[in-house]
Amino acid sequence: MADHQKLRVHPMEGEAAAPPTTPLVPPGSSRSEKGIPLHHPPLLRSVPAVYPKPQKRSCCCKCMCWTISLFFLLLLILAASVGILYLVFKPKLPDYSVDTLRISDLRLNFDMSLYAKFDVKITANNPNKKIGIYYEKGGKLSVWYTNTRLCEGSLPQFYQGHQNKTVLNVSLSGQVQSGSTLMTALQQQQQTGRIPLDLKVHAPIAIKLGRLKLMKVRVLGECMLVVDSLSSNNLISIKASNCRFRMKL
Numbered sequence: 001m002a003d004h005q006k007l008r009v010h011p012m013e014g015e016a017a018a019p020p021t022t023p024l025v026p027p028g029s030s031r032s033e034k035g036i037p038l039h040h041p042p043l044l045r046s047v048p049a050v051y052p053k054p055q056k057r058s059c060c061c062k063c064m065c066w067t068i069s070l071f072f073l074l075l076l077i078l079a080a081s082v083g084i085l086y087l088v089f090k091p092k093l094p095d096y097s098v099d100t101l102r103i104s105d106l107r108l109n110f111d112m113s114l115y116a117k118f119d120v121k122i123t124a125n126n127p128n129k130k131i132g133i134y135y136e137k138g139g140k141l142s143v144w145y146t147n148t149r150l151c152e153g154s155l156p157q158f159y160q161g162h163q164n165k166t167v168l169n170v171s172l173s174g175q176v177q178s179g180s181t182l183m184t185a186l187q188q189q190q191q192t193g194r195i196p197l198d199l200k201v202h203a204p205i206a207i208k209l210g211r212l213k214l215m216k217v218r219v220l221g222e223c224m225l226v227v228d229s230l231s232s233n234n235l236i237s238i239k240a241s242n243c244r245f246r247m248k249l
Contacts, residue, residue, distance in 0.1 A: 089209060092127045093245050094160075096201055098223055099123055099167070101236045106186075114179025116150040118143055118172045120199070126160045132208035133160045136216060141170050144198040148182060150174055155203055190230055194239065199223040201245070221245040 098120065105117040120141065126133050139155030151174035160166050176182055189195045201221035207214045226240040 089128070089130045091131055091207070093247055094133060094203075094205070094219060095125050095127070095245055096221055096223070096243060097123045097125070098199060098225060098238060098241055098243075101197075101225070101227060101238060103230055103232050103234070103236060104171075106230055106232055108179055108183055109175075112178065112180045114150075114176040114182050116143075116172075116174055116176070118151050118153075120153070120170050120172060122168050122170065124160065124166045124168060126162065126164050126166075129162055130209070132162060134206040134208060134213065135160065136204040136206055138204050140200075140202040141172060142174075142200050142202075143172060144200060145182070145186065145196070148176060150176065155201075159208075186230055193228050195227050195230060197225045197227060199225055218248045219245060220248055 100119075100121045102119040103117070104119055105115060107115055109115055120143070122141070124135075135155060135158050137157055139157075140152060141155055142152040143150045151172040153170045153172035155170065156168065158166065186195070199222070201219065201223075203219040203221070204216050205219055206216050221243060222245075223241055223243040225238055228237045228239055230236070
Protein backbone atom coordinates (compact mmCIF):
# COMPACT_ATOMS: atom_id res chain seq x y z
CA MET A 1 0.00 0.00 0.00
CA ALA A 2 1.20 3.34 -0.80
CA ASP A 3 1.63 5.95 1.85
CA HIS A 4 -0.69 8.29 0.11
CA GLN A 5 -3.49 6.03 -1.03
CA LYS A 6 -6.59 7.74 -2.19
CA LEU A 7 -9.73 7.01 -0.29
CA ARG A 8 -12.62 5.93 -2.42
CA VAL A 9 -16.16 5.73 -1.17
CA HIS A 10 -18.44 3.28 -2.90
CA PRO A 11 -22.16 3.27 -2.38
CA MET A 12 -23.56 0.51 -0.37
CA GLU A 13 -25.58 -2.10 -2.07
CA GLY A 14 -29.32 -1.26 -2.09
CA GLU A 15 -28.67 2.48 -1.56
CA ALA A 16 -29.73 4.71 -4.46
CA ALA A 17 -27.48 7.46 -5.58
CA ALA A 18 -28.56 10.99 -4.67
CA PRO A 19 -29.90 12.94 -7.62
CA PRO A 20 -27.75 15.79 -8.79
CA THR A 21 -28.68 19.06 -7.19
CA THR A 22 -29.79 21.91 -9.43
CA PRO A 23 -29.82 25.56 -8.56
CA LEU A 24 -33.20 27.02 -7.75
CA VAL A 25 -34.60 29.23 -10.47
CA PRO A 26 -37.00 31.92 -9.34
CA PRO A 27 -40.30 32.12 -11.20
CA GLY A 28 -40.23 34.39 -14.19
CA SER A 29 -36.50 33.77 -14.93
CA SER A 30 -34.74 31.54 -17.45
CA ARG A 31 -31.42 29.79 -17.69
CA SER A 32 -28.45 30.78 -19.74
CA GLU A 33 -26.45 28.30 -21.81
CA LYS A 34 -24.23 27.64 -18.78
CA GLY A 35 -27.22 27.02 -16.57
CA ILE A 36 -27.06 30.33 -14.81
CA PRO A 37 -30.53 31.69 -14.10
CA LEU A 38 -31.33 34.98 -15.79
CA HIS A 39 -33.58 37.52 -14.06
CA HIS A 40 -35.97 39.60 -16.15
CA PRO A 41 -37.38 42.87 -14.78
CA PRO A 42 -41.08 42.76 -14.02
CA LEU A 43 -43.35 44.09 -16.73
CA LEU A 44 -44.59 47.68 -16.01
CA ARG A 45 -48.04 48.70 -17.07
CA SER A 46 -48.27 52.23 -18.46
CA VAL A 47 -50.63 54.42 -16.40
CA PRO A 48 -51.77 57.78 -17.79
CA ALA A 49 -50.57 60.76 -15.79
CA VAL A 50 -53.25 62.55 -13.73
CA TYR A 51 -52.68 66.27 -13.27
CA PRO A 52 -54.51 68.28 -10.59
CA LYS A 53 -57.11 70.66 -11.89
CA PRO A 54 -56.48 74.37 -11.41
CA GLN A 55 -58.13 75.87 -8.34
CA LYS A 56 -58.70 79.37 -9.69
CA ARG A 57 -62.36 78.82 -10.50
CA SER A 58 -63.19 77.41 -7.08
CA CYS A 59 -61.40 80.32 -5.39
CA CYS A 60 -63.40 82.84 -7.46
CA CYS A 61 -66.65 81.08 -6.59
CA LYS A 62 -65.82 81.16 -2.89
CA CYS A 63 -64.94 84.86 -3.10
CA MET A 64 -68.22 85.67 -4.86
CA CYS A 65 -70.21 83.67 -2.32
CA TRP A 66 -68.56 85.50 0.57
CA THR A 67 -69.15 88.88 -1.10
CA ILE A 68 -72.85 88.17 -1.75
CA SER A 69 -73.32 86.84 1.77
CA LEU A 70 -71.67 89.93 3.26
CA PHE A 71 -73.83 92.20 1.09
CA PHE A 72 -77.05 90.54 2.23
CA LEU A 73 -75.85 90.64 5.83
CA LEU A 74 -75.28 94.40 5.59
CA LEU A 75 -78.74 94.85 4.05
CA LEU A 76 -80.25 92.87 6.89
CA ILE A 77 -78.45 94.96 9.50
CA LEU A 78 -79.51 98.18 7.77
CA ALA A 79 -83.15 97.06 7.55
CA ALA A 80 -83.14 96.06 11.21
CA SER A 81 -81.64 99.43 12.20
CA VAL A 82 -84.24 101.34 10.19
CA GLY A 83 -87.01 99.26 11.70
CA ILE A 84 -85.77 99.90 15.24
CA LEU A 85 -85.47 103.66 14.57
CA TYR A 86 -88.99 103.72 13.13
CA LEU A 87 -90.45 101.97 16.16
CA VAL A 88 -88.58 104.21 18.59
CA PHE A 89 -89.11 107.62 16.93
CA LYS A 90 -92.33 106.99 14.92
CA PRO A 91 -91.56 109.64 12.27
CA LYS A 92 -94.32 111.68 10.62
CA LEU A 93 -94.22 114.02 7.65
CA PRO A 94 -94.37 117.77 8.31
CA ASP A 95 -97.48 119.45 6.98
CA TYR A 96 -98.32 122.96 5.85
CA SER A 97 -101.41 125.12 5.73
CA VAL A 98 -102.08 128.36 3.85
CA ASP A 99 -103.29 131.04 6.23
CA THR A 100 -103.56 134.12 4.03
CA LEU A 101 -102.89 135.10 0.42
CA ARG A 102 -102.50 138.68 -0.73
CA ILE A 103 -101.78 139.95 -4.24
CA SER A 104 -99.47 142.94 -4.13
CA ASP A 105 -99.23 143.37 -7.90
CA LEU A 106 -100.76 141.71 -10.98
CA ARG A 107 -100.38 143.60 -14.27
CA LEU A 108 -99.49 143.45 -17.93
CA ASN A 109 -96.22 145.10 -18.93
CA PHE A 110 -95.60 146.99 -22.18
CA ASP A 111 -93.98 143.86 -23.66
CA MET A 112 -97.23 141.99 -22.92
CA SER A 113 -95.62 139.93 -20.16
CA LEU A 114 -97.60 139.30 -17.00
CA TYR A 115 -95.98 140.39 -13.74
CA ALA A 116 -97.29 138.92 -10.47
CA LYS A 117 -96.33 139.50 -6.85
CA PHE A 118 -98.00 137.53 -4.04
CA ASP A 119 -97.54 137.57 -0.27
CA VAL A 120 -98.31 134.25 1.34
CA LYS A 121 -98.46 133.34 5.02
CA ILE A 122 -98.17 129.62 5.70
CA THR A 123 -97.85 127.54 8.84
CA ALA A 124 -95.30 124.70 8.93
CA ASN A 125 -96.16 122.03 11.47
CA ASN A 126 -93.77 119.42 12.89
CA PRO A 127 -95.98 116.77 14.53
CA ASN A 128 -93.10 114.56 15.73
CA LYS A 129 -92.42 114.12 19.45
CA LYS A 130 -88.75 113.09 19.16
CA ILE A 131 -87.64 114.44 15.76
CA GLY A 132 -86.42 117.93 14.90
CA ILE A 133 -86.34 119.34 11.37
CA TYR A 134 -83.65 121.50 9.76
CA TYR A 135 -84.97 123.50 6.81
CA GLU A 136 -81.98 123.78 4.49
CA LYS A 137 -81.07 126.25 1.79
CA GLY A 138 -82.92 125.96 -1.52
CA GLY A 139 -86.53 125.69 -0.33
CA LYS A 140 -89.09 127.08 -2.79
CA LEU A 141 -92.73 128.13 -2.67
CA SER A 142 -94.59 128.83 -5.92
CA VAL A 143 -98.11 129.66 -7.16
CA TRP A 144 -99.43 128.12 -10.40
CA TYR A 145 -102.49 128.61 -12.57
CA THR A 146 -103.39 125.93 -15.15
CA ASN A 147 -99.83 124.55 -15.29
CA THR A 148 -98.32 128.03 -15.62
CA ARG A 149 -96.12 129.32 -12.84
CA LEU A 150 -97.19 132.82 -11.85
CA CYS A 151 -94.60 133.57 -9.15
CA GLU A 152 -92.05 131.95 -6.86
CA GLY A 153 -90.30 132.71 -3.57
CA SER A 154 -87.68 131.22 -1.26
CA LEU A 155 -88.34 129.51 2.05
CA PRO A 156 -86.14 130.65 4.96
CA GLN A 157 -83.55 128.44 6.62
CA PHE A 158 -84.41 127.55 10.21
CA TYR A 159 -84.61 124.73 12.73
CA GLN A 160 -87.99 123.49 13.89
CA GLY A 161 -88.20 121.66 17.20
CA HIS A 162 -90.43 118.85 18.37
CA GLN A 163 -94.19 119.35 17.98
CA ASN A 164 -93.65 122.92 16.85
CA LYS A 165 -95.68 125.19 14.57
CA THR A 166 -93.83 127.95 12.73
CA VAL A 167 -95.53 130.76 10.78
CA LEU A 168 -93.69 131.81 7.61
CA ASN A 169 -94.28 134.97 5.61
CA VAL A 170 -93.04 134.43 2.07
CA SER A 171 -92.95 137.00 -0.73
CA LEU A 172 -93.32 135.57 -4.24
CA SER A 173 -92.75 137.27 -7.58
CA GLY A 174 -92.56 136.23 -11.21
CA GLN A 175 -93.00 137.19 -14.82
CA VAL A 176 -94.74 135.23 -17.58
CA GLN A 177 -94.10 135.90 -21.26
CA SER A 178 -97.09 136.27 -23.61
CA GLY A 179 -99.21 137.10 -20.60
CA SER A 180 -102.14 138.72 -22.39
CA THR A 181 -103.87 135.38 -23.01
CA LEU A 182 -103.25 134.36 -19.40
CA MET A 183 -104.55 137.68 -18.09
CA THR A 184 -107.75 137.32 -20.12
CA ALA A 185 -108.30 133.80 -18.72
CA LEU A 186 -107.80 135.03 -15.16
CA GLN A 187 -110.28 137.88 -15.61
CA GLN A 188 -112.89 135.53 -17.04
CA GLN A 189 -112.36 133.09 -14.17
CA GLN A 190 -112.64 135.93 -11.64
CA GLN A 191 -116.16 136.67 -12.83
CA THR A 192 -117.24 133.25 -11.52
CA GLY A 193 -115.90 134.04 -8.04
CA ARG A 194 -113.90 130.78 -7.96
CA ILE A 195 -110.31 130.91 -9.21
CA PRO A 196 -108.26 127.71 -8.89
CA LEU A 197 -104.65 128.19 -7.83
CA ASP A 198 -102.01 125.61 -7.09
CA LEU A 199 -99.46 126.34 -4.36
CA LYS A 200 -96.42 124.05 -4.45
CA VAL A 201 -93.84 123.49 -1.72
CA HIS A 202 -90.33 122.17 -2.33
CA ALA A 203 -88.45 121.98 0.97
CA PRO A 204 -85.06 120.26 1.42
CA ILE A 205 -84.84 119.22 5.06
CA ALA A 206 -82.52 117.28 7.34
CA ILE A 207 -83.90 115.18 10.18
CA LYS A 208 -82.46 115.40 13.68
CA LEU A 209 -82.65 112.25 15.83
CA GLY A 210 -81.34 113.08 19.28
CA ARG A 211 -77.94 114.62 18.56
CA LEU A 212 -77.64 113.06 15.13
CA LYS A 213 -78.30 115.08 11.99
CA LEU A 214 -79.21 112.64 9.23
CA MET A 215 -79.02 112.96 5.47
CA LYS A 216 -81.11 115.44 3.52
CA VAL A 217 -84.49 114.57 2.08
CA ARG A 218 -87.03 116.61 0.15
CA VAL A 219 -90.56 117.37 1.19
CA LEU A 220 -92.78 117.93 -1.82
CA GLY A 221 -96.16 119.48 -1.11
CA GLU A 222 -99.09 120.73 -3.12
CA CYS A 223 -102.10 122.74 -1.99
CA MET A 224 -105.06 123.08 -4.34
CA LEU A 225 -106.65 126.43 -3.51
CA VAL A 226 -109.83 128.11 -4.64
CA VAL A 227 -109.89 131.90 -4.12
CA ASP A 228 -112.64 134.43 -4.76
CA SER A 229 -110.64 137.26 -6.36
CA LEU A 230 -107.28 138.37 -7.74
CA SER A 231 -107.68 142.05 -6.96
CA SER A 232 -104.44 143.80 -6.05
CA ASN A 233 -103.80 145.02 -2.49
CA ASN A 234 -106.77 143.13 -1.16
CA LEU A 235 -106.89 140.22 1.22
CA ILE A 236 -108.13 137.29 -0.81
CA SER A 237 -110.61 134.85 0.65
CA ILE A 238 -109.55 131.21 0.39
CA LYS A 239 -112.75 129.26 -0.19
CA ALA A 240 -111.21 125.78 -0.40
CA SER A 241 -107.84 124.22 0.36
CA ASN A 242 -106.68 120.64 -0.16
CA CYS A 243 -103.04 119.88 0.67
CA ARG A 244 -101.00 116.69 0.33
CA PHE A 245 -97.33 116.04 0.94
CA ARG A 246 -94.75 113.34 0.31
CA MET A 247 -91.09 112.78 1.06
CA LYS A 248 -88.45 112.02 -1.58
CA LEU A 249 -84.77 111.12 -1.18
